[in-house]
Every structure is written in structure tokens, then in C-alpha cells.
Amino acid sequence: MGRSKMSKLDRLNAVLGADQQLDSLEGLANLPVTRKDELLEAQRDNPPFGGHRPNRLSHIFQSPGPIYEPGLATEDFWRFGRFAKEVGLSETDVVLNTFAYHFTPAGAMFEAAARANGAVVVPTGPGSSRQQVEVAAATGVTAYVGTPDFLQIILDRAAESNTPLPLIKFAFVSAGPLFPAMRQAYEDRGILCRQCYGTADVGLIAYETAACTNGMVIDEDVIVEIVSPGTGTPVPHGEIGEVVVTVLNPDHPMIRFSVGDLSAFATDEDPSGETRARIVGWRGRADQATKVKGMFIRPEQVSKLVADCADVSRARVEVTGSGMSEQIEVMLECSGEGSQDYSAIVQDILKLRSKITTVEVGSLPRDGILVSDLREVP
Secondary structure: OOOOOOHHHHHHHHHHHHHOOOHHHHHHHHOOOOOHHHHHHHHHHHHOOOOOOOEEEEEEEEOOOOOEEEEOOOOOOOOHHHHHHHHHOOOOOOEOOOOOOOOOOOHHHHHHHHHHOOOEEEEOOOOHHHHHHHHHHOOOOOEEEEEEEHHHHHHHHHHHOOOOOOOOOEEOOOOOOOOOHHEEEEHHHEEEEEEEEOOOOOEEEEEEOOOOOEEEEEOOOOEEEEEOOOOOOOOOOOOOOEEEEEEEEEOOOHHHHHHHHEEEEEOOOHHHHHOOOOOOOOEEEOOOOEEOOEEEHHHHHHHHHHHHHHOOEEEEEEEOOOHHEEEEEEEEEEEOOOOOOOHHHHHEEEEEEEHHHHHOOOOOOOOOOOOEEEOOEE
């Protein structure tokens, strides 16, 4: 968990290879983005990892898709230990790890995080809440690991069975929404609850600290970009876009991998005084491909509209109606008078008949949505 003395640019160039050296981190935007469908295809053609065998391979996991992910025989390979340490986990703690240990790597990720901090782990997985209470009480559990809501189920079961769990002081949560009321309910019981954001493909991306809950601090071993969905083009700082992650691990680097989520860089000052780069929480899925009349409309097509239409700075496609009455409206932010006829370009790119509306610059939402499916559900 030690901090590297090399700059992120030097570490990036070390994993890129001699033929792809960059002069600045901004140069990453010129490299292609890899998305999960491409990773799936590569793994089907050359299993299990698409032709690359990581150094020091120790485990092979399978996530839905299926996508295969490696585990490496290095301490805290997925880097979640940094999150646990900054919240306060130490060698005096006993961790109830309720994430799954089979097929997917979630259980192993947090097992490694706890062990990196010297803590003892009780590997329960997502089992019966009654048994969770029994084990937690018998082993003196002081920290919980799992989804945000499962801890409340365990605590409720403990109350029903008159088996208090007063020693639990930390909750390290992920893979589900942590609502403010839920966090406060835990803290009212003396449990410091903090969340992190990561995936099986790239490991830890960002995390809350003991003091900072206004956004999540970006892990120092990754580079996070926020790009226009379906493209590799960075959006203005603070705007919502697709999360693209580069992992600076020489044993298993990932270069510009899209995790498929929407988020944004935090732009406000944090009350705790945290100065490291932060992202806001999850803001939706980046894969907005929508099938209309037998054909897909994809975010990258909308981005191409912007590139090919003169005076257009932003575009959004909305699909409404249902059945035979489905309608497609293409809204274009135009810096000119909006008198140009864009219909031929729209027809060429979307291959579908569409209503075209020009709007003033700044009037479309900055929510990362390029294709909005507003059709009525039968």
C-alpha cells in the first residue's frame, strides 16, 4: 500500500511500452478505449484473458458475461487495502467478510484488503443472516464488509435473537447504494460506514475516507478519465460522462478500460480539507444503446453527429412513444442561426427517420445521457 515515488506519467509510460510513450497524461485521450464487449470478444477468441497472461497469476475468476479476471499472488493486488486503512482498519480488527468467495473476486478483494492491514478475516460470504450473527458474536467481529443493506439485516436479526453485536465499529461497503439515512442509522449505533467504488476488471477506483464523504478520492494507482459516452473524448471538468480507467500495475496493466458507468469529477472544495482528486458517486450506466424499429442507436453515433454537423456543439437523441408510434427526436445545440439542414447527415448516421430540433447552446442537460429511451413500457 506504499506510495510510489514515480509520477503517474512515468508509471504510465512504463506499462505502455517503448512504441507508445506519452509526453503528458492528456495524451491518453489519443489511445483507444476498450469496452467490455471488446474484452468479451477477445476472451472468446483467445481464452481466458484475451491472449495476455498476467505475471504471478494465482487465481482465475469468472464474472457475468462471462468475463474472466485474474488474481495475482501479490499483496493486495486489487488495492482495496488503502481504502480500509484510511477509514481506520488495523491489526486489532476482526472482519466479517460477507462478499462472495466463489467465481467472482469480491470476497477475495476484501480478504486481501483486510490481510494487508493485519486484520483477522471471518469469510462468511453472503450466507444466512442468523448464522452471520452467531459467527460475528462468537468471533468478536469489529468490522463488516459487504453491501450496504445486508449489515442492517444482520443487525436486525441480532436484535431479534437478543444477541447484541456491540463490537462492530466499521462498515466497509460497496456494490449497492448507500443512502444518507442508512449511513446515519449506522453511525447512530457507533458504526463508521464508508463506501468505495471498484470493479472486478480494474480493482479499486475511488473511495471515501474517514473524514471525506463528499465524493470519493481517486486511487493513486489508477488514472481516471471522464469521457463522452461511446467515445474516448474527455468531457469538460465536472461534467458527467463515461468512466474510463487506466491501471498502473506492471504485472497486469489495463489501458483506458471503460467500466460502463457514468460519473464526474468533483469540483467543489471538501469540508474535510481533502485536496486529492475526487469523483462523485455513480450516476448511471454509460451503455445507452437503444433499439428502435429493429436498429440500434448508440452514443458513438450521437457523438459523430456533433463531429459532422457544422456549428453543433452537443446532441441528444430521445425516443418516445410505443409500438408503431415510436418517435425519434434529435436535438442539436447550435452556435449559429440553426438554419442549416442537418437531415441528410442525421439520416446517414442514424439510418432512421427522425425529427430534428435545434436548441440554444447550454440548453441540453449535462447529465451524460446521449441516447434517452423515454418509451412507454407496455
